[in-house]
Amino acid sequence: MQFKFIPLALALAFAGSAGAQEVIKIGHVGPVSGPSAHLGKDNENGAKMAVEDLNAKGFKIDGKPVKFVLQLEDDGSDPKQGTAVAQKLVDAKVNGVIGHLNSGTSIPASKIYYDAGIPQISPATTQTKYTQQGFKSAFRVVANDAKLGGSLGNYAITKLGAKKIAVIDDRTAYGQGVADEFMKAAKKALPSAEFTKEFTNDKATDFNAILTKIKAKNPDLVFFGGMDSVGGPLLRQMKALGINAKYMGGDGICTESLPKLAGAAAANGVVTCAEAGGVTAEQQKGMDDFVARYKKKYNADVQIYSPYVYDAVMTMATAMQEAKSSQPAKYLPFLQKIKYQGVTGLIAFDDKGDIKDGALTLFTYTDGKKTKIEVIK
Structure with a gap:
């Protein structure tokens, strides 16, 4: 038997091209330290679930399988820390950002993402000013203040x-x-x-x-x-x-x-x-299924925003799929026109980046448990 010598560099190049898979980097920012760490961790968990689900089902863009990875950052609910990690994500050339949780960190960070042309979807920022700055890269999946x-x-x-x-x-x-x-x-x-x-x-x-x-x-x-x-x-x-x-x-x-x-x-x-946010009766099963999966995976209850984080990641991924590109400049116009049916309801944005027909849910507490009163549209 004759063996043909193939140079190592050439062999590695062939191996790389055969298994090449685009890696899409999504940044997630929330306060996983400080007084709101329990809420930030809840958000982070929602982002991890979404990325695991996307990768498990072999998500494709332009017919090619891609792999999503998360770059997790902590802003500690502090505006200065928030802008520092925003710049860190820009320098890392992430394809998009999910975050921040607090309005006080989201608003200053949004300018940094806008200047870099990187889309940002906040799952929790409610301050009205966030989407009134004229930044076409800023979106939110919850109703504003x-x-x-x-x-x-x-x-x-x-x-x-x-x-x-x-x-x-x-x-x-x-x-x-x-x-x-x-x-x-x-x-x-x-x-x-x-x-x-x-x-x-x-x-x-x-x-x-x-x-x-x-x-x-x-x-x-x-x-x-x-x-x-x-x-x-x-x-x-x-x-x-x-x-x-x-x-x-x-x-x-x-x-x-x-x-x-x-x-x-x-x-x-x-x-x-x-x-x-809030789900109507016909959406309740989807939310219940998410809550049960979350509990099983993390042995913890959903705090508030993890389902909205999950939907924000899925919405961003869907815009990339529709644009046939993960490049921010190419998928941003598709994100602006998106219609995505998520766990929390239909996600579509107005011309400012606010969610259309954003719902609210009123709650009280009964025997130490959060109890729904009603959903308001």
């Missing part, structure tokens, strides 16, 4: 009968934004309503001073703009001071962790919160 805060303000007056309202926000882009929209809508619904306005910050633990002022006003409802890591202890201290008002907030407090953070203060029916 104008809808979320506005719906809560109207609900507080028309359904909960609030007349004396205390509003507290944590001065972040998200917290201030949702609180402002809440007040605007509540004042419109009942011009004679009395308002008290107080501020804290997103790392505070002692609320005695502002709660003492609020107690003197005897409110029937307290609205908090911020995240559960502050909102839970705030509710606990309200109860300890004898403030027996209803408690309301946006998606930042609308988590499975709130009863743990607030303790007995999150008693049945005390809290009303809204989550940006």
